[in-house]
Amino acid sequence: MLIWRVILSLVAIITIAFGQDNPVLTCNPSHDHLDPSSHRFISSCPESMYCTPQPQANPNTSLSRPQQQILHQVDSSRDPKQAPISNFGNETTHISDDGEVGGGGGGGSQNGGVCVDRACRRDEFPFGFPSGSPLPPLCSSTGGRPTYCPDNGSGCRAVLLPGSPCELVRDEQCAAPPRGSSSWVDNTGALCLNRICTYVNATLANPCVVENTTYSYPSALSHSLYTLSVIRNNCLPELYCDPTSLSCLKAKLVSEPCSADFECIMGTCDQGTCINGFDTPYVVTPRQWAILISVIFIALVMTMVTLILVHRRHRYRIFRELREYYTEQISLRRAIIALHTAAANGELDIGEDEGPSVRKGYLRNGVY
DSSP states (O other): OHHHHHHHHHHHHHHHHHTSSSOOOEEOGGGOEEOTTTOOEEOSSOTTEEEEEOOOSSTTSSSOHHHHHHHHHHHHTSOTTSOOOOOGGGOOEEEOTTSOEEEOSSGGGGSOEEEEEOSOBSSSSOSSOOTTOOOOOBOOOSSSSOEEOOTTOOOOEEOBOTTOBOOTTOGGGBOOOOTTSTTOOTTOOEEEETTEEEESOBOBTSBOOEEEEEEEEEOSSSSSEEEEEEEEEOBOTTEEEOTTTOBEEEOBOTTSBOSSGGGBTTSOEETTEEOOOTTSOOOOOHHHHHHHHHHHHHHHHHHHHHHHHHHHHHHHHHHHHHHHHHHHHHHHHHHHHHHHHHHHTTOEEEOSSSOEEESSSOOBTTBO
C-alpha cells in the first residue's frame, strides 16, 4: 500500500510540474552550508531561490494551489511513524558548529523542503537572477530599526544584539553601539567575530577576541590553491590583538619590525617591516614640490633657448643663400650692361679663337 502511495505521489508531482510554467523544486534545508574553502553559501536551490521547510497544505500558506497539491501528495505518501512536517511560520535559520546554515523549527528541516523565491537580497546587483526578472528588495540598514538579509535570503530580520549568534563575516547583522560611545567607529563599531556579535571596544593591554578566516581558491597561474588568511579583532583603532596573549597591543608604525599585516597601523607587512599600503596615496613634501617646479622651469627655459638658437641658425643659412644669389645676379647684370655698352661703342671685337673683347681693354668671361 505504501509503495502505491509513493508511485501515485510521484506521478502527481511529475504531472503538475510539467503542467505549469514554474515547477516546484524540492530541497533539504539541512543541506544549506558554507563552502569549506571559499566560505560561500551553498544551497540545493538556484541562486534566485532559497530552501524552506515544507509547510502544511492549508489555505493560510503563501504557496500557490499547484504547490499545495504537490505538498498534499507528498504528505499523504509519508510514513505515519515519521515526525510531522513543521509549520512554515516557525521556520528559522540556525548556524551549526561546522559552519552549516539551515532551517530550524523542529523536524521540518530534516524531512525536506521546497525552493521559493528569495525575499531579500544583500547586493545591489545580485548573482544568479535571470535578465529582466524582478529582484527582491534590499534590507534597510538605517533608520529606527535596521534590518539585514541572511545568507539564504529568507527575508529581512532585525539586527542582533552583542552576544547573539551571527553568520560568518556578516558584520551588518550586528547592532551598532550607541552613538558617541567608545565603540562607535566609522558609523558602526560592531563585528561578527567567531560567529558572535561583538563590540569594537577592547582597549590597550585588555583581553580581546581574534578571528582567523582562511580562504582558498584556485590560482590563475597554476593548478595549486591560493590561500588568504584574514585576521580580525575587536581592539580599538591603532591597536591589534596579539594571538598569543589575546590582549590588545599598540599597532606598529611604518619601518617598525612586524610578523603579520594586522600588526601594522597601515595594514601591510612586507619582508618583516611595516610599510605603507599599496592603496595609500603618496604625500609630496614642500621640498619635493620646490624641486619639481624648479626642474620644470629649467626645462622650459632650456627648451626655449634651444628653439631660439636653432631658429637663428636656420635664418642665417637662408640669409647666406639669398646673399650669394643676389651677388651672383648683380655680377651677371653688370657683365651684360658692359657687353651692351661695348657693342654700342664699336669696341667689341669677336675673334675666332677667343671670346668677346674690346680694343681698349678687354671683356672676357663676363669681367670688364
